[in-house]
Amino acid sequence: MLQSVIDVIATADYMVALTGAGISKESNVPTFRGEDGLWRNYDAMELATPDAFRRDPSLVWEWYAWRQGLIANCNPNPAHLTLVKWEQEGILKSLITQNVDGLHIRAGSTIVYEVHGDLWALKCVSCDYKGRLDVPAEGIPPCPKCDNNLRPDVVWFGESLDRDTISNVYQELEKADVCLVIGTSSFVQPAASFPLIVKQSGGLIIEVNIERTPLTSAVDYHLSGKAGEILPQLDLLLS
Ligand code: BV8
Ligand code: ZN
Numbered sequence: 001m002l003q004s005v006i007d008v009i010a011t012a013d014y015m016v017a018l019t020g021a022g023i024s025k026e027s028n029v030p031t032f033r034g035e036d037g038l039w040r041n042y043d044a045m046e047l048a049t050p051d052a053f054r055r056d057p058s059l060v061w062e063w064y065a066w067r068q069g070l071i072a073n074c075n076p077n078p079a080h081l082t083l084v085k086w087e088q089e090g091i092l093k094s095l096i097t098q099n100v101d102g103l104h105i106r107a108g109s110t111i112v113y114e115v116h117g118d119l120w121a122l123k124c125v126s127c128d129y130k131g132r133l134d135v136p137a138e139g140i141p142p143c144p145k146c147d148n149n150l151r152p153d154v155v156w157f158g159e160s161l162d163r164d165t166i167s168n169v170y171q172e173l174e175k176a177d178v179c180l181v182i183g184t185s186s187f188v189q190p191a192a193s194f195p196l197i198v199k200q201s202g203g204l205i206i207e208v209n210i211e212r213t214p215l216t217s218a219v220d221y222h223l224s225g226k227a228g229e230i231l232p233q234l235d236l237l238l239s
Helices: 002-011 021-027 050-055 057-072 078-088 103-107 163-175 191-200 227-238
Strands: 015-019 092-097 112-114 117-124 130-132 150-154 178-182 204-209 221-224
Touching (some): 002 178, 002 204, 021 078, 021 227, 050 057, 057 150
Parallel strands (some): 015 092, 015 178
């Protein structure tokens, strides 16, 4: 099976990757739904919403500041680095990530679509101010333009994804003949349906995950194991 995956990757015209929290697990970034997905017994789903922020902005900011502190000490792992190498070798044409940890960009990937935003990015709840933190937030950052609350510039549940990013992503998916799906529970929409767009136009799906997911029954190849081990292994066999 590994050999046929190698052949698919080696002969792909336009391979794109879709990644989730699992690709950052070996960088010690907690995943969303695994055993480490909880914070002070809150479920991420309860906190990553506009209602939670309206109700208790300081609690939500405490959660984001905690994650920023965590991620500031995390580094890209061999899975991120393999995708950088494949972009440089022209094997990987673009990278669509649900992660907000910024590790793909820190690893050196340049064609990256962060469909759920960026943990360090800020936007104002009322004016058009946008900014960035380079250290974890302390309390609720105030808007320098209008003094209202700043919020993390990420996509919360119930919020739509950025229009331009999404139209670029759909263009990539239409061009793709192979979709490499790495470390996602394929649960959150609309990202979970991205690989199916590639399949619908006759493309192939390769899934790398430590467990089966709702996508597994639709994939052409399911490689079971850790992304940080499987991706470098595939790269070795490719060269
Ligand atoms: C929207 C940013 C509508 C915040 C996140 C049907 C259609 C459309 C929408 C919906 C729908 N049904 C329900 C919805 C609503 C909702 C949704 O999908 N709910 C789910 C729970 C059912 N979707 C939305 O609200 C989206 N918005 O659709 O808007 C709309 C349309 C028009 C106008 C207005 C509104 C917005 C969703 C974005 C939410 N934001 N994050 C933040 O991060 O703080 S999502 C969050 O989950 C993260 O981004 C995360 O990346 C993402 C997905 O999770 P995963 O990345 O998959 O991580 P997870 O922990 O779940 O899984 C880890 C996987 O890795 C596991 O499979 C594990 O086995 C594997 N793994 C672990 N270790 C390893 C490994 N694999 C390999 N190696 C390892 N070592
Ligand atoms: Zn403002």
